Amino acid sequence: MSSNRVSTAYAYPLLIKQLLHTPLSNSPDQEIVSSNIKRYNYLEFRRRVGQLAGGLAALGVGMGHTVAVMDWDNHRYLECFFAIPMMGAILHTVNIRLSSQQILYTINHAHDDVLLVHADFVSIIEKIRHRFERPVKLVYMQQRPAAAIPSGFDAEYESMLAAADSAFHFEDFDENTPATTFYTTGTTGTPKGVAYTHRQLVLHTLGLVTAFSTASGNNRLHKGDVYMPMTPMFHVHGWGIPYAATMLGIRQVYPGRYEAAELLSLIETQGVTFSHCVPTILHMLLSAPAAQNIDLSALKVIIGGAALPDGLSKMALERGIEIFAAYGLSETCPVMTTADLTDAVDERGSDADRVRRRKPGKPCALVEVRVVDEQMNDIPRDGKTTGEIVVRAPWLTQAYIDNPEATEALWRGGYLHTGDAGFFDQTHSLIITDRIKDVIKSGGEWISSLELENIVSACDGVAEAAAIGLPDPRWGERPMLVVVRSCGAESKISADEIRQALRTHVDNGNLSKWAVPERIEFVKQIDKTSVGKPDKKVLRARYTRNYHSSLDIRQRIVTESV
Secondary structure, eight states: OOOOOOTTSOOOOOOGGGGGHHHHHHOTTOEEEETTTEEEEHHHHHHHHHHHHHHHHHTTOOTTOEEEEEOOBSHHHHHHHHHHHHTTOEEEEOOTTSOHHHHHHHHHHTTOSEEEEEGGGHHHHHHHGGGOSSOOEEEEEOSSOOSSOOTTOOEEHHHHHHTSOSOOOOOOOOTTSEEEEEEOOOSSSSOOEEEEEHHHHHHHHHHHHHHHHSOSSTTOOOTTOEEOOOSOTTSGGGGGHHHHHHHHTOEEEEOBSOOHHHHHHHHHHTTOOEEEEOHHHHHHHHHSGGGGGSOOTTOEEEEOSSOOOHHHHHHHHHTTOEEEEEEEOGGGSSEEEEOOOTTOOSOTTSHHHHHHHHSOBEEOTTOEEEEEOTTSOBOOOSSSOOEEEEEEOTTSOOOBTTOHHHHHHHTGGGSEEEEEEEEEOTTSOEEEEEEGGGOEEETTEEEOHHHHHHHHHTSTTEEEEEEEEEEETTTEEEEEEEEEEOSSGGGGOOHHHHHHHHHHHHHTTSSOGGGSOSEEEEOSOOOBOTTSSBOHHHHHHHHHHHHHHHHHHHHHHHHHHO
């Protein structure tokens, strides 16, 4: 059948610039607050977006160029989220927590043309710039306009904006044009680059709003909320929520560096009601001395990036925080599922309520989730059989940049392979039992590291726990726990007390007896990846090395005694 579309009809490509129509029309006077730096409304935000585009264009940036950003979470970063892709250029959000050599790798691999650098990161760039593989123009950023800029820099951010016309015209182009790129944390090998198009980011934004704005519980995101990220904006676009908050035109607060005292101060003084973070950040927040004197009962927090421990959920609920889990990966833009709090009948904070909040939950709109075996067959939905979680959605990354082998593995069988093991429970909620690479295989039994961590984190006196598998000559692997004690009188918890807590779960039939570890190490802190997850690769390497050293000593003693 022929199309009846007339030549003058507007095709409306799904471009990031379209996200600005609603806030500029409906809430132009709403505020965006940048901690101790700037406060302005959406009209001023749009004006500065135009100025930033004009300034970058004067530096030679155009369609297809890549502009990288190294900054703290503030209004400038939000301006970059829009201006750079709206020009048809690619926004590269540099992970500032990577090593200098990894940062160099990502700059070269992404083919950056311009690099916007906060004053705090100039020293990193000075160390590596002689190894840039292509000419890169540098723009200096600091809290206020600089009287002078470092040697070798081409411009200063605020001065560049002041010299540019805000009336930059953002053209239409193909919605499948790349908009952003960033790099995974590289727990194995070099970091892998992922990229997203305008179409994918707009659809992910709509998916987020559908998931969080239509919830019937107290976890809803709505126009009356005050939003503040506690996930770095370099990490999967701050989980995509800055785009959603901007499209909704709600009040936004940006905290700069993630320091507990500043985050708590902004929550209190700016009335923050909606945020998201990894468990480590929330634990840091609730453990800070200043937290004891601040009312947190209006706060809703999404937990992702790692499993939500029961002990942390209990601590948050006791402070009145509406806490709930969501699930996704760097490769999924990221949000795929969220905890289902609809028609909750359990008493708030009860065991059943905490279980519901910790579940990754149910798929967002347009998301297909399967749990499959190695032949891509669906496993039985019996609430216990475990398989790999694979997904489809219109916003998943289509390929790792210049890495066809890894891409083939990622998309084997036409579904994106998450690398997570799990199942659907009787409520049809997704349950993640472990990262496949982190499952502990002991004497034919599969032991979930996440289950061990969840039980131990709920013990009084435990601040944090990580479970890993170590090689064992008899059993293949045995579980080991690395534990950080909490502060206070209860901090003297012993290894035997932790084992007893685990044995209680064994006696109740909730845990295999093989899961109780012989080895428990108490440490001051647990190694983390650049996005705040326990770095189990580092932990396994360290304690496996120590294990082999002790084994060599034992064998030598036996040999010498003979």
